[in-house]
Amino acid sequence: MTDLADLSISGAAAGLRRGDFSSVELTDAVLTRAGVTESHLHAYLTLDHEGARAAAAAADQAFAAGEDSGPLQGIPLAVKDNMVTRGMETTAGSKILAGYSPPYSATAVEQLAAARAVILGKTNLDEFAMGSSTENSAYGPTRNPWDTDRVPGGSSGGSAAAVSVGSALGALGSDTGGSIRQPAALCGLVGVKPTYGVVSRYGLIAFASSLDQIGPFARNVQDAAALLETVAGHDPRDATSYRGDKPDISSLLDTGVAGMRVGVLAELSGDGIDPQVQQACRRMYDALADAGAELEEVSLPATEYALSAYYLIAPAEASANLARFDGVRYGLRVDGETTEEMMAATRAEGFGPEVARRILLGTYALSAGYYDAFYGQAQKVRTLLRNEFAATYEDVDVIVSPTSPTTAFAIGEKTADPLNMYFADVCTIASNLAGDPSGSVPIGLDDQGLPIGFQIMAPALHEARLFQLAAEVERLAGFDLRPDLATSEVKPA
Amino acid sequence: MTDWEAVIGIETHVELQTRSKMFCGCEVNFGADPNTTICPVCLALPGALPVPNEEAIEGILEIGAALGCKLVESSLFHRKNYFYPDLPKNYQISQYDVPLCVDGHLDIDVNGEEARIGITRVHMEEDTGKSLHGSDTGRIHGADYSLLDFNRSGVPLVEIVSEPDIRSAEQARAYAAELQRVVRTLGVSDVRLEEGSVRFDANISVRPAGRAEFGTRTEVKNMNSLRSLQRAIAYEIQRQIGVIEGGGEIIQETRHWNEGTGATSSMRSKEESEDYRYFQEPDLVPLHVDGEWRDRVFAGLPELPSARRRRVVAAGVERQTAATLVESGDLADLFDEAVSRGADGKLVANWLTGEVVAHLRRNDVGLADTAITAAHLDELAVLVGEGVLSSTAAKEVLDHVMSGEGSPREVAAARDLTQISDQSALESEVDNVLAANPDVVERLRGGDTKPIGFVVGQVMKATRGKADPKLVSELIRSKTQGA
Numbered sequence: 017m018t019d020l021a022d023l024s025i026s027g028a029a030a031g032l033r034r035g036d037f038s039s040v041e042l043t044d045a046v047l048t049r050a051g052v053t054e055s056h057l058h059a060y061l062t063l064d065h066e067g068a069r070a071a072a073a074a075a076d077q078a079f080a081a082g083e084d085s086g087p088l089q090g091i092p093l094a095v096k097d098n099m100v101t102r103g104m105e106t107t108a109g110s111k112i113l114a115g116y117s118p119p120y121s122a123t124a125v126e127q128l129a130a131a132r133a134v135i136l137g138k139t140n141l142d143e144f145a146m147g148s149s150t151e152n153s154a155y156g157p158t159r160n161p162w163d164t165d166r167v168p169g170g171s172s173g174g175s176a177a178a179v180s181v182g183s184a185l186g187a188l189g190s191d192t193g194g195s196i197r198q199p200a201a202l203c204g205l206v207g208v209k210p211t212y213g214v215v216s217r218y219g220l221i222a223f224a225s226s227l228d229q230i231g232p233f234a235r236n237v238q239d240a241a242a243l244l245e246t247v248a249g250h251d252p253r254d255a256t257s258y259r260g261d262k263p264d265i266s267s268l269l270d271t272g273v274a275g276m277r278v279g280v281l282a283e284l285s286g287d288g289i290d291p292q293v294q295q296a297c298r299r300m301y302d303a304l305a306d307a308g309a310e311l312e313e314v315s316l317p318a319t320e321y322a323l324s325a326y327y328l329i330a331p332a333e334a335s336a337n338l339a340r341f342d343g344v345r346y347g348l349r350v351d352g353e354t355t356e357e358m359m360a361a362t363r364a365e366g367f368g369p370e371v372a373r374r375i376l377l378g379t380y381a382l383s384a385g386y387y388d389a390f391y392g393q394a395q396k397v398r399t400l401l402r403n404e405f406a407a408t409y410e411d412v413d414v415i416v417s418p419t420s421p422t423t424a425f426a427i428g429e430k431t432a433d434p435l436n437m438y439f440a441d442v443c444t445i446a447s448n449l450a451g452d453p454s455g456s457v458p459i460g461l462d463d464q465g466l467p468i469g470f471q472i473m474a475p476a477l478h479e480a481r482l483f484q485l486a487a488e489v490e491r492l493a494g495f496d497l498r499p500d501l502a503t504s505e506v507k508p509a
Numbered sequence: 510m511t512d513w514e515a516v517i518g519i520e521t522h523v524e525l526q527t528r529s530k531m532f533c534g535c536e537v538n539f540g541a542d543p544n545t546t547i548c549p550v551c552l553a554l555p556g557a558l559p560v561p562n563e564e565a566i567e568g569i570l571e572i573g574a575a576l577g578c579k580l581v582e583s584s585l586f587h588r589k590n591y592f593y594p595d596l597p598k599n600y601q602i603s604q605y606d607v608p609l610c611v612d613g614h615l616d617i618d619v620n621g622e623e624a625r626i627g628i629t630r631v632h633m634e635e636d637t638g639k640s641l642h643g644s645d646t647g648r649i650h651g652a653d654y655s656l657l658d659f660n661r662s663g664v665p666l667v668e669i670v671s672e673p674d675i676r677s678a679e680q681a682r683a684y685a686a687e688l689q690r691v692v693r694t695l696g697v698s699d700v701r702l703e704e705g706s707v708r709f710d711a712n713i714s715v716r717p718a719g720r721a722e723f724g725t726r727t728e729v730k731n732m733n734s735l736r737s738l739q740r741a742i743a744y745e746i747q748r749q750i751g752v753i754e755g756g757g758e759i760i761q762e763t764r765h766w767n768e769g770t771g772a773t774s775s776m777r778s779k780e781e782s783e784d785y786r787y788f789q790e791p792d793l794v795p796l797h798v799d800g801e802w803r804d805r806v807f808a809g810l811p812e813l814p815s816a817r818r819r820r821v822v823a824a825g826v827e828r829q830t831a832a833t834l835v836e837s838g839d840l841a842d843l844f845d846e847a848v849s850r851g852a853d854g855k856l857v858a859n860w861l862t863g864e865v866v867a868h869l870r871r872n873d874v875g876l877a878d879t880a881i882t883a884a885h886l887d888e889l890a891v892l893v894g895e896g897v898l899s900s901t902a903a904k905e906v907l908d909h910v911m912s913g914e915g916s917p918r919e920v921a922a923a924r925d926l927t928q929i930s931d932q933s934a935l936e937s938e939v940d941n942v943l944a945a946n947p948d949v950v951e952r953l954r955g956g957d958t959k960p961i962g963f964v965v966g967q968v969m970k971a972t973r974g975k976a977d978p979k980l981v982s983e984l985i986r987s988k989t990q991g992a
């Protein structure tokens with residue numbers, strides 16, 4: 017018999033409705049799994065056993081009363097710890113927010129609660145979502161379930177590890193430059209960054225406001241769609257929230273790709289991409305062509321500057337977003353002789369080195385005399401990139417590429433070299449700058465047994481098309497492997 | 510000896526009295542207990558986001574329109590970054606290179622001399638919280654503790670920036686006063702300097718008269734009355750002239766006006782000034798004001814003080830009286846109503862700015878607390894016109910009407926104040942006065958007309974103001990000068 021922790025969301029939802037098991041049983045199975053795997057992985061910063069069981073019991077009661085709030089009712093899920101949760105510690109992986117208990121919940125979290133999902137706890141992340149390996153968490157790194165000497169990717173590494181290992185059936189992450197897609201790729205999961213504005217950012221602790229988006233992690237495409245459909249929609253509390261109708265997400269899952277024009281991104285096909293990753297992607301391009309898609313190579317020359325532009329725009333916005341952590345109203349306070357000294361000491365003590373680096377970088381990029389050369393120039397690249405995407409989408413329906421230049425790298429391998437670490441986002445950043453939806457689907461393992469992710473980019477608000485292709489890639493890849501840690505036989509470390 | 514010319518520009522901050530704050534739903538209530546009108550947004554809790562308040566945008570557009578500005582179609586919000594404990598985000602959402610309103614003007618009048626002051630821009634921003642420092646000076650330096658009240662945090666703030674068109678402290682005061690009147694007329698703010706709902710900062714420089722280039726400027730802050738604004742600017746102009754004539758140079762800096770010492774002192778120099786690292790606010794989208802909205806704002810503007818003054822003057826009222834009248838909105842409303850009933854404008858305006866204001870001051874009451882109506886004023890004017898009441902008696906009647914003793918006719922009858930226009934009755938009064946003052950009679954007979962006033966006064970006194978002074982004066986002449 018399958019361990020309940022290894023069910024997909026849709027599988028568990030069916031079981032709950034058949035009465036095979038209750039949400040409390042399902043939640044207990046997942047918490048039991050977490051009880052074992054956490055000592056290997058450290059996916060969670062907070063696990064709320066009591067709250068989760070109470071929510072599960074409430075979901076069961078609703079089922080008993082004939083109330084059905086949809087596919088997430090009674091499903092145990094995890095939330096990245098940069099989304100505020102009322103009364104549940106929220107740290108964003110930073111010492112500066114240690115012990116902080118928010119008085120309100122993020123809109124996305126409220127939407128999960130309204131769908132009667134069970135929120136298990138808060139997952140680990142690079143501090144303030146700044147990183148590509150989850151090694152920048154002030155509370156210690158998360159490990160990759162496929163090889164615990166390796167990183168799960170980042171910054172949403174905790175969410176990815178939890179879903180991968182079965183200590184959650186699905187999870188929310190946030191993606192500013194690839195923070196959902198890259199860990200999804202490195203952990204063998206489906207991860208989607210929706211169109212900017214499709215999911216409310218209210219209650220998401222801002223890293224780079226013009227780039228941040230909340231999105232789902234799941235073990236299959238259908239589950240990712242169900243999660244995204246639950247959290248998508250206009251929110252009057254977020255002025256950048258998309259005002260139109262919620263975009264279609266899942267109506268084309270079974271449509272196939274016959275006649276779909278698929279652009280293969282030339283800039284991400286060669287140098288800098290691991291040969292095994294290249295090879296796996298090429299096999300998928302061929303398979304898609306065999307399935308009736310029309311593949312052609314497309315070029316977006318501005319992507320060459322995307323990484324540089326991103327590392328000016330994101331830190332610039334972060335330098336202002338993180339200014340509120342000053343020791344005055346909440347979080348850490350380190351005393352000083354004057355207010356200024358108190359603020360400086362608090363921030364020096366509370367922020368880790370990568371956060372400090374980006375604040376400095378961003379402050380510099382916005383300074384008088386440097387603004388035009390750095391921030392202003394980066395915004396021009398962003399416009400250029402958007403124009404190139406728009407022009408390319410005249411000819412193709414979607415654009416595909418690898419999600420990550422490599423499979424999971426070793427813990428500590430890149431921490432000494434920030435630039436090398438920044439390069440981990442090279443495939444994913446362009447979609448954030450453009451504001452377009454983008455997702456990663458697992459397509460196989462390399463010769464070390466590490467998952468490889470396939471990235472699909474679509475025009476803004478064309479989530480349905482993205483999921484249409486993702487479902488086909490999933491069928492063609494037939495990837496249904498799970499890490500060895502994801503079994504009921506696993507023992508604590 | 511050089512002739513110096515001052516060049517002054519004024520930055521005005523006006524707190525709008527909207528129902529809710531600029532970027533959240535918190536109530537705007539200046540009297541509330543500390544930290545009771547706050548929420549995650551105006552406290553800058555992690556994850557909170559701003560959403561613009563349409564009522565505030567409407568308010569700034571009205572101000573812009575009233576100042577003759579162009580209302581721009583698409584406007585941007587920026588972040589202005591600086592660390593201060595009462596600024597919870599440690600950046601202020603403001604506007605930078607694309608403000609909502611540009612290129613307007615405000616006409617002012619100093620002792621009859623008119624001037625047009627250009628308005629560079631009017632933009633939208635949010636207010637900070639308030640700090641209370643536990644120190645002898647009330648300033649942060651040396652304080653043992655500081656208390657923070659975030660009720661004001663996020664209150665909509667409009668900044669109005671003038672061109673450097675102001676040339677004297679008097680003009681600066683007139684500009685500030687007129688701006689207050691305009692904003693008050695719009696009803697979007699109570700613009701009280703003392704309570705901080707309007708604040709003025711002045712940029713001041715001097716140059717030899719006739720020179721085109723500007724001198725180095727200083728910015729003077731902390732003027733909390735129109736009088737201190739004028740004093741501070743006058744002081745700063747003289748200080749700068751003194752420095753230059755003494756062979757020194759003006760340093761570009763921010764200076765603090767001290768009401769007690771009557772002097773400005775240096776706060777921080779340009780080198781110490783902050784680099785605000787402005788960049789477009791990514792949490793907000795560009796603000797679009799379409800043509801229909803703009804038309805609606807212009808069409809909905811009330812009559813502005815300058816237009817109203819012109820209209821009152823056209824009704825025969827002296828310029829200064831008209832200004833006083835318009836300054837107080839409710840007196841001007843009463844004036845309009847009385848005049849529309851056909852009352853003489855000049856007469857009514859003089860009563861309103863004279864006896865009525867005096868009555869209010871004497872009794873420490875507001876106009877609404879008295880019984881006066883436009884119908885009363887009209888009736889009073891009719892009684893004077895018909896000669897039933899002397900102008901002196903009319904003033905007395907007015908006072909009693911305000912106290913609620915009845916209509917002017919009723920008061921005049923009850924208090925027996927009706928003018929004596931009966932020649933025979935007045936003749937005996939005149940005779941009595943003349944008989945008691947033979948020396949005056951002597952002078953009058955000798956052709957000296959000066960004592961006529963004295964005799965009229967004595968007769969008025971004897972009749973308790975009821976005599977028709979014109980008739981009395983005629984009687985005196987006929988009795989002493991045979992005219």
